Amino acid sequence: MDDVAIIGAGLTGLTAGFRLTGAGYRVVVYERHPEPGGLVRTFDAGGEPLEQYYHHLFTTDESYVALARELGLADSIEWLPSRMGIWSGGRLWDFGTPLSLLRFQPLPWSGKLRFALSTLALQRAQDPAPFEDVTAREWLLEHQGEAAWRTIWAPLLQQKFGEKAGEIAMVWLWRKISLRGRSRNRSGMGERLGYMHGSFERLVRRLSAGIASGGGEVLVDTPVLRIEKESDGPFTVETKGGARPFRSVLVTVPLEEHLRIAGHLLPEAEHRAAAACVSTAALCTVLELDRPFMPYYWLNIADPGFPFGGLIEHTNYIEPRRYGGRRILYVSNYLFRDDPLYGASPEEVLDRYLPSLRRINPAFDPSWILGVHHFRAPSAQPVVVPGYRHTIPPLRSAVPNLYLACMAQIYPEDRGQNYAVVSGENAAAAIAADLG
Numbered sequence: 001m002d003d004v005a006i007i008g009a010g011l012t013g014l015t016a017g018f019r020l021t022g023a024g025y026r027v028v029v030y031e032r033h034p035e036p037g038g039l040v041r042t043f044d045a046g047g048e049p050l051e052q053y054y055h056h057l058f059t060t061d062e063s064y065v066a067l068a069r070e071l072g073l074a075d076s077i078e079w080l081p082s083r084m085g086i087w088s089g090g091r092l093w094d095f096g097t098p099l100s101l102l103r104f105q106p107l108p109w110s111g112k113l114r115f116a117l118s119t120l121a122l123q124r125a126q127d128p129a130p131f132e133d134v135t136a137r138e139w140l141l142e143h144q145g146e147a148a149w150r151t152i153w154a155p156l157l158q159q160k161f162g163e164k165a166g167e168i169a170m171v172w173l174w175r176k177i178s179l180r181g182r183s184r185n186r187s188g189m190g191e192r193l194g195y196m197h198g199s200f201e202r203l204v205r206r207l208s209a210g211i212a213s214g215g216g217e218v219l220v221d222t223p224v225l226r227i228e229k230e231s232d233g234p235f236t237v238e239t240k241g242g243a244r245p246f247r248s249v250l251v252t253v254p255l256e257e258h259l260r261i262a263g264h265l266l267p268e269a270e271h272r273a274a275a276a277c278v279s280t281a282a283l284c285t286v287l288e289l290d291r292p293f294m295p296y297y298w299l300n301i302a303d304p305g306f307p308f309g310g311l312i313e314h315t316n317y318i319e320p321r322r323y324g325g326r327r328i329l330y331v332s333n334y335l336f337r338d339d340p341l342y343g344a345s346p347e348e349v350l351d352r353y354l355p356s357l358r359r360i361n362p363a364f365d366p367s368w369i370l371g372v373h374h375f376r377a378p379s380a381q382p383v384v385v386p387g388y389r390h391t392i393p394p395l396r397s398a399v400p401n402l403y404l405a406c407m408a409q410i411y412p413e414d415r416g417q418n419y420a421v422v423s424g425e426n427a428a429a430a431i432a433a434d435l436g
């Protein structure tokens, strides 16, 4: 009998599989898609692999960089400057630097001062406790005032959480701000973001190869249908091809899928906790263009009238030469799955987006588009509300030898590749300790 079944070959599952095979355990990783990688899967853009969802690293992503070093890929991470903007009050503004704040007219002077002082204090704060049981809305209205909330924070939170923007816990925003501040200071040269030459898929491939060379298996195109367990017997993992017994099971898929395949095994409290954690979905449209669209790498949209939340022009950060000269523009949209746009056809989505793209760049014409790709992720961003820490499902289930490591458990940091690595490593350590 094999030792460990890992459900999901995203970064969490692959990292856990790599560590466990490295420690001598017999591991099988099951992946529903034809390729491993999960949210860092790629597609071909002008001859170069490119992430379906825009990705970069911060200098604080130490665990990811350490793993990349171990796999001989640290030198492939390029730390490059990036330019950030915001669409507010019907025009583009630079954003994210002290000078840009001074020039940002939508926020009055009194608002600027409160925004700057409080952001500095948030960057320096070490203890999550004061931010855990209060919404970002309440905290920011008290410490930064109505203007900063209305002009900057509410639109930014709406981008990610839609109608739940007002319910998000301050701890989520605080951790993002403090890590971003540390990441900026650390490079000493303003903001530098990390990208892996040849795409982050390279690390995925190295992990998969490491699992195979350690005697493990990564079974792609093999969705797990159900996990079963006889009282004192082993687990059985059921797929279309049959069932296989395992001593332990690590689930790394989104919570809803976890409940679908293993929910019947869980005690009621654990089931309820997992069902209470909600995520937004992501709809990501990638346009390959024959010319540049805007001057920024990252543009936040602070206008609730727009049908999308952000634009990321990847080739304002990574040279377009790699993509055959094509400019890559991601149109980012976090939304709930019952939003009609999430289920709309690619043509309908693009039709909805075109007028807003034209507002940002009035010269923009659909004839610039050389290729369009649409990607949908049903669970993309956990919705972190006050008291969230009490509802996080545990790594070790009450069912012996059943483990869970997924995005919803990452706290207080926002989810990201770095934390997927941490989570995979923690899960592997726990399983190894329990198996002996």
Ligand SMILES: Cc1cc2nc3c(=O)[nH]c(=O)nc-3n(C[C@H](O)[C@H](O)[C@H](O)COP(=O)(O)OP(=O)(O)OC[C@H]3O[C@@H](n4cnc5c(N)ncnc54)[C@H](O)[C@@H]3O)c2cc1C
Pocket: 007, 008, 009, 010, 011, 012, 013, 030, 031, 032, 033, 036, 037, 038, 039, 040, 053, 054, 055, 056, 057, 222, 223, 224, 225, 252, 253, 254, 257, 261, 282, 284, 377, 380, 381, 405, 406, 407, 415, 416, 417, 418, 420
């Ligand atoms: C729009 C977007 C932008 C992002 N940008 C960044 C960024 O800039 N920097 C950064 O570091 N991170 C970023 N992230 C986050 C990062 O991609 C994730 O944190 C990380 O990839 C999560 O890995 P995971 O393995 O936990 O989950 P996933 O990648 O979701 O992996 C889960 C895997 O399980 C598989 N699966 C599901 N059900 C089954 C089943 N029944 N049987 C078998 N397999 C199954 C799925 O196909 C998937 O491959 C972004 C995410 C999104 C959505």
